[in-house]
Amino acid sequence: MTSDWRTQTRDLIRSQLALSATDIFAAEGFDGITVDALAHRLGVSRATFFRYFATKEDAVIATLDAPDAGYTEALDAFSRIDVHPGESVWEATLRTLTSVETLHTADSPAMRERVRMVLETPSLRARFQDDRRAREARLADALDRSLRDRLSAEVAAAAALSALDVAWRTWAGDETGGSPFIDVLRATVGALEAAGTRR
Structure with missing residues (x-):
């Protein structure tokens, strides 16, 4: 049960980060924002971002799972x-x-x-x-x-x-x-x- 709860929490955080990142990209352009700048705007560390996504592209593609x-x-x-x-x-x-x-x-x-x-x-x-x-x-x-x-x-x-x-x-x-x-x-x-x- 604990494992399921942690998985659901991780999936929810990943989904929210992806949606927020995509909103930023849509407003300011995908190529013009570095991972460091994106992580700062999202309120997370660079390490935390990479814990959920290997690349910026992965964050956007993840929104198709929303x-x-x-x-x-x-x-x-x-x-x-x-x-x-x-x-x-x-x-x-x-x-x-x-x-x-x-x-x-x-x-x-x-x-x-x-x-x-x-x-x-x-x-x-x-x-x-x-x-x-x-x-x-x-x-x-x-x-x-x-x-x-x-x-x-x-x-x-x-x-x-x-x-x-x-x-x-x-x-x-x-x-x-x-x-x-x-x-x-x-x-x-x-x-x-x-x-x-x-x-």
Whole structure:
């Protein structure tokens, strides 16, 4: 019980540090703030910061695990994807993603700012892509169990995650006139399915 309490406390502190750090980066720029300056603004020592994060990039990426984000939860849901008989991969993709409740409410200005920061900062994009590649392999494994065709599973996994990325980018760029993220996601997966059936 004590161990669980300590883990929960550590996770809460890590989450709060990540969110506060990201707010500072969003206001003042990611590249212009050193770890020493960031730690001072956060009210912690440099050693304490590195106890929770290996890099500044890790602090920002950690905010995608925040309760209002939904991105990591969506990627985790992909690892449990199951293509039902008579169902297309894209129908299974949309069904799996729309089952993630957080994605139905991932519309806060703060979340938009986090996604924009990741997309616009080269080092953050690189760090994000490292994590994404690992998840793509797990998604391919899950699809392979349903499709029993490794090549098709790998192609579908790459396409599905790309569709999720396009949805986040479109929503964060506010190119949809303020549409809820879940509506942008449905439109994006629908466009992917339509492209696959176009002659």
